[in-house]
Amino acid sequence: MPSDQPSHVLAALASPRYLISEWPWRALLSVLTALPVIGVAALLLSPVTLPWAGWLVQLAEGGMHTAPLVVVSGLATAVLAMFGTLLAAPFAALERRRLGIVDPRPVDRAPRAGSVGSWFAARYAAPAAWRELLFLVLLATVAPLAYATLAFAVFTVGILIISPLLVVKDGKDLAGVANAITLGPWQITTPAQAIPYVLLGLVLLPPLAYLTGLLAAGHAATARVLLGGGGQAELREVARSRTRLVDAFDAERRRIERDLHDGAQHRLTSMTLQLGVARLDLPDDSPAAAALDRAHAEAKDLMVLLRDLVHGISPQTLADLGLPAALRDLATRSPLDVTVSVEPGVADRYPSRVENTAYFAASEALGNVAKHAGAASAAVRLARHGDTLVVEVRDEGRGGADPARGTGLTGLADRVAAVGGRLLLSSPAGGPTLVRVELPCLP
Amino acid sequence: MPAVTRVVLAEDGVLLREGLAGVLQRFEFAVVAAVGDAAALVDAVAAEDPDLVITDIRMPPSFTDEGLRAALALRATDPGRAVVVLSQYVQAEYAARLLDSGDGRRVGYLLKDRVVDIADFVGALRTVVGGGTVIDPDVVRRLLRHRSDPVAALSPREREVLALVAEGHSNAAIARRLTVTEAAVGKHVGNILAKLGLPPTDDTNRRVLAVLAYLRSNPEGQR
Numbered sequence A: 001m002p003s004d005q006p007s008h009v010l011a012a013l014a015s016p017r018y019l020i021s022e023w024p025w026r027a028l029l030s031v032l033t034a035l036p037v038i039g040v041a042a043l044l045l046s047p048v049t050l051p052w053a054g055w056l057v058q059l060a061e062g063g064m065h066t067a068p069l070v071v072v073s074g075l076a077t078a079v080l081a082m083f084g085t086l087l088a089a090p091f092a093a094l095e096r097r098r099l100g101i102v103d104p105r106p107v108d109r110a111p112r113a114g115s116v117g118s119w120f121a122a123r124y125a126a127p128a129a130w131r132e133l134l135f136l137v138l139l140a141t142v143a144p145l146a147y148a149t150l151a152f153a154v155f156t157v158g159i160l161i162i163s164p165l166l167v168v169k170d171g172k173d174l175a176g177v178a179n180a181i182t183l184g185p186w187q188i189t190t191p192a193q194a195i196p197y198v199l200l201g202l203v204l205l206p207p208l209a210y211l212t213g214l215l216a217a218g219h220a221a222t223a224r225v226l227l228g229g230g231g232q233a234e235l236r237e238v239a240r241s242r243t244r245l246v247d248a249f250d251a252e253r254r255r256i257e258r259d260l261h262d263g264a265q266h267r268l269t270s271m272t273l274q275l276g277v278a279r280l281d282l283p284d285d286s287p288a289a290a291a292l293d294r295a296h297a298e299a300k301d302l303m304v305l306l307r308d309l310v311h312g313i314s315p316q317t318l319a320d321l322g323l324p325a326a327l328r329d330l331a332t333r334s335p336l337d338v339t340v341s342v343e344p345g346v347a348d349r350y351p352s353r354v355e356n357t358a359y360f361a362a363s364e365a366l367g368n369v370a371k372h373a374g375a376a377s378a379a380v381r382l383a384r385h386g387d388t389l390v391v392e393v394r395d396e397g398r399g400g401a402d403p404a405r406g407t408g409l410t411g412l413a414d415r416v417a418a419v420g421g422r423l424l425l426s427s428p429a430g431g432p433t434l435v436r437v438e439l440p441c442l443p
Numbered sequence B: 001m002p003a004v005t006r007v008v009l010a011e012d013g014v015l016l017r018e019g020l021a022g023v024l025q026r027f028e029f030a031v032v033a034a035v036g037d038a039a040a041l042v043d044a045v046a047a048e049d050p051d052l053v054i055t056d057i058r059m060p061p062s063f064t065d066e067g068l069r070a071a072l073a074l075r076a077t078d079p080g081r082a083v084v085v086l087s088q089y090v091q092a093e094y095a096a097r098l099l100d101s102g103d104g105r106r107v108g109y110l111l112k113d114r115v116v117d118i119a120d121f122v123g124a125l126r127t128v129v130g131g132g133t134v135i136d137p138d139v140v141r142r143l144l145r146h147r148s149d150p151v152a153a154l155s156p157r158e159r160e161v162l163a164l165v166a167e168g169h170s171n172a173a174i175a176r177r178l179t180v181t182e183a184a185v186g187k188h189v190g191n192i193l194a195k196l197g198l199p200p201t202d203d204t205n206r207r208v209l210a211v212l213a214y215l216r217s218n219p220e221g222q223r
Helices: A009-014 A023-062 A067-102 A116-125 A127-166 A191-227 A233-280 A287-313 A316-321 A323-333 A352-373 A409-418 B014-026 B038-048 B066-077 B092-099 B112-116 B118-129 B137-144 B156-166 B171-178 B182-196 B204-217
Strands: A181-183 A186-188 A337-342 A377-385 A388-395 A422-426 A433-440 B005-010 B029-035 B052-056 B083-087 B107-111 B133-135
Touching (some): A067 A191, A233 A352, A233 B014, A233 B112, A316 A323, A323 A337, A323 A352, A352 A377, A352 A388, A352 A433, A409 A422, B005 B014, B005 B038, B014 B112, B014 B118, B038 B052, B052 B066, B052 B118, B066 B083, B083 B118, B092 B107, B092 B133, B092 B204, B107 B112, B137 B204, B156 B182
Parallel strands (some): B005 B052
Antiparallel strands (some): A181 A186, A377 A388, A388 A433
16 A cells, blocks of 8 residues: 555554544544434334334343233344345445445445346345345444444533533523532532533543544444455455456557557558659659559558558457447458357447457457368357347367367456456367357446 | 549548648649548538548547548438548448448449559549449458358359459450450350349449449348
């Protein structure tokens, strides 16, 4: 880390500069915004928590079991088990956002479900949904107690600090009513008597700031454990950084392509044109004409060479027209008879790393077919299943492709993995060979 | 053909734009406006009403197909407007959209690299101004590749002739290229049209359009 600034409130609490940092204020904001959330959670879950609380109280007082209370508690719990995960979702979403106040480190969210149906299914099947419910129960039970403790401490310290104002004059307030504050064994009747208590209150402010920080940190840590992806966050961060690297690499290749195109290619075309113009002025039988013809021909060859080079760096058709058009273009460049089918639902454009990887995969796979498969034709299929873009290259060749034998498949698999996708290969001896690449295609 | 063909030229690369303007001025073309983007092209055509429009396809701001879209818009308002587009790469779909504008005559689709072959390029421009259609040989070659329909049944020589027909050459021009007699070419062409089920005609351009339509209706790779 380039900076030794604490990244979240728990780390800040350990720092000697906690009190003069922004963190106590962030903790305060977090605690204040937690109050309405806890209030609503406690209210919503009160039909479940109150019967249980009553039952516990009875148990503590003398073990008198009131049957209806037990039945109500059980029923309420059953209802909570049935619908609680649905109720927990908005709380979880809100709490993940609130977590940022005291802990801005990324929280990985549960993967988004594609449809309403799969969302409901996930609310019951996914462990994450049940962890969210547990968090909601804690919000409605433990959190009120913890926050009430803090509130009591704040109230006490507050009373201490404003005590001179409460005892206005000689034990009488402005209306002349006798007024005194009793603090344990001590009683204050004049503002002067209150001064030590004010000092005590002021001295207690820093511990109060720590207490606030601690509560906010506890709340945040619980939220992170229960609402995060169970330790996957760092893995995902690694994956994200790898994706950023791929993006940077793609951007760089496009820059080189653009530079070559706008600079070298353009000038070369212009120069070749000038050579052609110069040739117009020469009679066919002059010695210079033959030399100029050769120069013109070489310049044209160089144009082709440079065009192919630029295409290899970053295909213009891909950058300009998108994947379906670029794959069709790729098919016409192949020595094989290649059919390209694009299924409905496939968009023209995807994020450039997806387009580049898909194109590279198809290009690599077709190259392999031409080199190794002994097939005369191949079929490329582009489809989309939900958030996944699928590229398939199939040939009826001799099969037996083995990634271990270095047919470029390993490099392809690495490249596909770098953008979070996967490569599947089916190539029994005797064929056919199917290379299937699945890429997550959300931006 | 008029004594002077008035041309509006659109190309975003300054060097190439000036180079092209220089080439055109040496022939019977007068470049009345040379612009760098599609919007300026449309304005210049409105102001100058030229005999021929030559435009690059890939131009600012998005560097995709704004030149083509401008060309199609010009053809939509005036279907007889002679337009030649220069393409960075072979895109059969671009050629198809151009052929579908108006009656498919007075249009040209050429790879940008073609301009360095000055004689061929100028010849293509003359064909388009004269009411013909010019499609880049590379496009035709791609349309002809990997076919298993009647085109595959043509002899190699017939395929060669078919490609030249699709590119817009007359029987005489094809005969010169293949160094055979015009009568031989006429026989080949008759055979080809018969095998493909196309109506026999001596009108070069009607023949070009029929062949291109045929090739496009059976895209490569379909079986």
